[in-house]
Amino acid sequence: MSFNAAVVGVGMTKQAKSLDHSNISISIEALNLALTDAGMDIEDVDGICARWPGPGGTTFDPGVVDWSGILGTSFRWVGDTYPQGVPGVLDAAAAVSTGLCEVAVVFGGQAGVLGEGNLAGYTRPDNEFVAPWGLFTAAHFGLIANVYFERFRPDRDKLSQVAATIRNAGAKNPDAVMYGRGPYSPSDITNSPLICEPFHLLDLCLATEGASAVVITSIERSQDCPKLPVRILGGSSEWHRQQYVDPPRYDEVASLGKDAFQRTFGMAGLSPDEIDVYELYDINTWEVVRQFETMGLCEEGEGTDFIHENGIGKDQNFPTNTDGGLLSFSHTGWGGPTLKIVEAVRQIRGTAGCSQVAGAETALITGAGSGAQYFNTAILGASR
Amino acid sequence: MRTWSPSELTAYFWTQINSGILVRPVCRSCGANFFSPQVLCPSCQSDSWEYEESSGHGYIYSFTEIHRPPDSSFPSPLIVADIELDEGWRMFSWIVGCRSEDVRIGSRVYVTFEDFDAGTLPVFKIN
C-alpha cells in the first residue's frame, strides 16, 4: 500500500528557552506560516489534527481550545488520537489518501509555560506510583539504559561522541536554541554534571518553547503548490504500554520500533542504509544508539561502535539530527515531535541552509522511544 | 517531595504501608500477582482479585542514581530502582542505607518503611 499524500507546507516559529506567547497563539503562528508556505489559507483546510473539544468531542474541560471557532472554519476530518509529529502526519496522510479530507494540518507547540524550575512539568509524571519516588522521564530511560550498559558495556567516549556531533550541528544552526553553544568534544559531554545514571546533562534533550506546523494534501493537488512537494513514502507506529506508571524494562522494550521500522521500510521500498537523512528521536544519546540497532543497521550492543565507525555528521555515512535535534535545536513538549518533520521537509527541498545534506532525497523521522513505551516512524521523499 | 492522592483502587495499599505492611494484588482466578493495581487482572481480565501481604523480598532489576531530583525537598542523590519482588511483581522504590557503589543489578533486597513529610514510603535495603 502507499499514501496518496504529500507535505506541501511547513512552518516554524522562533524557538527559545521561553517565549512571551501562549500555547495557542504560538501554534496558530506556526500554522499560518505553513499555510503561506503552501500557498493556501485557512479556507483551503478541511482536516485538522488537534485535541478536539467538539462539536462531538471527548474533552470538555474549560479552556480547551475551540479550534473550529478560533480558526473560523469547519472541518471534514478531525484526528485527535495523537495529533502531533509522525502519528499526526500518518493519520492526516491516510485521511487525505482516502478522500476524507483534501487538505489537513498538523501543528502545535508551547509558549509561556516553562518556569524557572529544573524540569518541565510534562517530564514529571504525577501518578502515585511514580511521583513519590522523584522519578522523571529521563530516569525512566536511565533504568532501561543501565541494563544495556551492564550487558554490553558501550564505550562512554563513543556514546558521548553521539551527543557531541548532534549538539555541534545545533551550535552552527542560527535557528537552534543552543546556537553558538559548542563545539563540544566527547569529554565535554562526559564531564557535564551527572543527572541520572548513565546520563549526563549534555546527554539529555532540551525543554524549550516554540511551535511548528505541517500542511498535507494529495499528490495531485500538491502539483499546484509553490514548493517542491515531499511525499509520505511510508510509516508505522507501535503502541506498547501505558507510559510512566509501571517500570519499563530493557528486556521488554529493547526491540521497540523493530516492527514499525520493517513495515515503514517495506512500504517505502527502501532499506535502512538507503536513507539520506535520519531525524531520530534524541531524547537522550543512548536512545539514538538503540534506534540504529533496532533499525537493523547493526546488532544489539554494537550501536556505539557502528556509529563511531560510520559517523552521523552531515558529511558522514548516516547524517543524523541535522538541525541539532532535541538535544540542541529545540524540544517544545507536546508539539516537539513535529519539529523533525519540518527539518526533514527542508532537507528534501534543499532549503535546510547550513544543515543541508547535499542531494538529500529521502528522510527517516522517528518519535518516542523505549522509556515512553511507544514508537513511531515515517519516511519522506522527494516527488519524482 | 510530592504528596499523592490514592484512588479507591489503591487506598488499601497505602493504608497497609502506613502500618508497615507491603501488599500487592493477587488474582483469585489465575493466581497472577500484578502491580500497579488495575480494575481487571492483566493476565486473565478477572475482576476477582485481592490484596495479599508480600514477603517484601526481591531483587533489583535495574536502578539509576539520580543526582538532580525534581526539587530540593527530595534527598540527593537518590537511588531509584525497579524492584522485582519474589512473588513475581514489580514496583519503583528507593534503595536506602548504602552507597551507590554497593548497589548492583541483581542485588537481593528487602522492604523497610520510612516516614517522610509527604507520608510513609516502602523503601528497600540491600541484604
Ligand SMILES: [Zn+2]
Ligand atoms: Zn488473573
